Amino acid sequence: MWKKTAIAAMAAFLLTACSSDNEAADNNDNMADNNTEQTDQNQDKSDEGTEAQFHHPLTGAGSDEESQQRAVAVVVNNHPKARPQSGLDHADIVYEVLAEGNVTRFIALFQSEQPETVGPVRSARDYFIELAEGYDSFFVAHGYSPEAKDLLTSGSVDNINGMEYDGSLFKRADFRKAPHNSYISFENIEKGAEKVGAEMDTPPEPLKFIQSAEAEGEEAASVKLSYYENPSYSPVYEYDQAEGKYTRVSDGEVLEDYDTGNPVLLDNIFIVEAPHAVVDDAGRRDIDLTSGGNAYLLQKGKLLKIKWENQDGRIVPAGDAGLLPGKTWINIIPDNPGLEEFITVQ
Template structure:
């Protein structure tokens, strides 16, 4: 199905070894079996007493880690990025022009490397604040700088720590080459006296039974358009994995180092009013008034209404809060819900 969406995009732009002995084999087989048993024992649901607050996935110990929000570059010269598969939640939202950036929220996993890191906008700060995140960016708009300087959110910025906490990769050119690792995130928080041991509040999740019984219109694949083929995202549902894969055209969104793909359990697309406010093309986005949206889960889609509750974008269906399937979530913020295209079957 992705070929269909790629064709749509193209039309829109009109261009572009064996073991050494039986004994060794037997020993390795035994060790492999023992490891399988060990893994199975670790993931038994009845033995996982707690859940990560932003994924709803089980964990043996209660997590007290603070959320960390990082502004990640999505320019074609910044792809593939580092760390996105480990993010619990990723917001995708327009910056200037038809260029999108990500606000990646990390809590359950801590990737070794994250980036390229890009500059802050006011609404990026608002999204991060909804999870009481430690906010990481490299640069800022004038309005965002005022808010960061006033201490509205705990943060470190590459403008002050370029070459120390933030490192420049030699295989990419600025502004597409700023990276930060988790060790330096912790170091930066420590230097500024910020606490990183308070977990965010829990999101609303479906039980496994509720997730298996989800209704909705079938929508195995869909596209979210941002007005440019370079930023239009295609999602495909893999029924065997029970996950969505994300693509830009023919290129899957994967991790730079590991090549692991972004795998999603929920894709929420919400319409918000966008207004360009200066000659640089910077925007004001209304993240408070609520509005229309789509929630894609388990290969199905439901029309929803969204509300801003304590800084978080929450979907509602028929006046009731719509829970997320436990796992990873991607939230696309678009100026118009007509930006979403999918083939539906009742």
């Protein structure tokens, strides 16, 4: 009898102990679940708080620090003998504009990034200076038209020019021939700014950027832009689905940086019509950069037909359209014959 009672008591004890252990395990599991849930909630809050405190003014990209860098505008050679160029992959904004004849040049604006070297550097036109002034840029060129020289020597814009600093601030590369071999380092740009007493610690006013998961418009995986059917100046913008950005192809070659081999990747391509007029026997032009007009905006493989306008010296999308955060190229083409004739969409 005693044995049966002892066995029954022992069984009850073990059952109670197991029940307590299971309850404790359940409680521990619940606590772990709660801790995991709290961790997830904290992580969600952390993710929500990852929005950058500062943004670069000309790209809209996030930054850990407030930008104190003045924009620098450099006239970059686009002759076939000047390709591939140096530094264009670091530019926040690049304008492509006609000079004399059917030759285009770039005005590359640097603010969020400074490449080690930029070039080949080429001569200025008055409307190049006008574009640079819209961002209060420090202006860098090698040479000038008569109209541009008047502006530069009058002090209308802080600048240095290779006509004065050839061989000192501007260096001649031995792998190319003049006039396609003038280069300048960002270190020497800063030295030049100091020489002429230009302040370099005031960033430009920020552009307006939109946040959009999807771009609007017609499919535009490949867009060819022809400046008067000149094959050397008929770039093709190709959409890279994997990158979500456009590359640029000239004469069958993807535009890459000469020094690094990095491709130029673009988030916005803005093609605008503007009145052009040849004004002298040398073929120099006047370009109306203020009146606005028709434009195409390429983003994320889509082409949107919109208008452009000039806001405080800057060519920007009009109306509700806007730039996506990232790098932007702006092609300025003659309004005669205009977009319908110059652009081929594939």
